[in-house]
Amino acid sequence: MREFFMRFLNKLLRRDEKLKIGLYGHPNSGKTTLANTMSQDWLGKPIGLVSNIPHETRSVYRQERVSIKQDGVELDFDIIDTPGIATKVDYKNFLEFGLSEDEAKERAKEATKGIIEAIKWLDDVTGVLLVMDATRDPLTQANITIIGNLEARKIPFVIVANKIDMEESNPDRIISVFPQHTVVPISALHGENTGELYMSMVRKFK
């Protein structure tokens, strides 16, 4: 364990750019919940608001200087929590969550801007956690587009199969769809298996 972090630290010291880890994925896949769990684990405070209405995060949140302290080794990096990437935004979908028509339209407008912002941030991040909802079909165009862009830009990433606390979750489906990539099943809400995720981050982003 210590060796891992030491190697990670050594690599970091040789980097000119700061390590910026972006959380990407569909709306409502649990990016902000994970960002909060990570921030809580390492800084003792959350990063952003969460809700079960899609597109809750509509602009990029940045938590600077997050530190992992492990076996006497300290690592510093930024967490970038991004709005969910989708190919469509229909305000009518928000009405079922009890928003008024005006609120739903405003939310939709902000969501479209947030998606553009999230895509632009792909140029700036040095590593990505691609968060997928393990209760849903992972083979979506948004996921394919994000992975294609990460591969083309040579940005290292870990796929996070989130929501394994839910009965209908099926992280194995994500593993079988993306066998060539690192997939870590977790529950960001309950902090389940996050230790394994942090180790995978160290391995991938070193």
Add this chain to the structure above:
Amino acid sequence: MDFLSSDALESLSSMEKISMIVDRVKEGDLLVIEGGLSPAEEAELIETTMREIDIEQFVGIDIFTLEKDERSFFGFSKKRKVGLTIIGPANVMKAVKKKSNFLSMIAEIGDSGASVH
């Protein structure tokens, strides 16, 4: 529904390709394109779509791809390549079942329904 061969797109720049796709989809066209877009073009397509969403009339796009195996010149290795890309308005393409070699979708046009398999 428009069918576009890869030759028809080859002569266009990425920017021209994206504007052509978004313009047609905004008019309600469903495009079936031979081959696929590059990852950068896909990201650009999503960005352009987000800029064009007007809340009432155009709520975005749906994209589906069918992949095929492509063998290298010597036939030693094979990799998956996009064979067909289907892009349409999100409020028209209603349901899709996708398997590795099969795509089923239903496009709702006005009050009538059209089914494409």
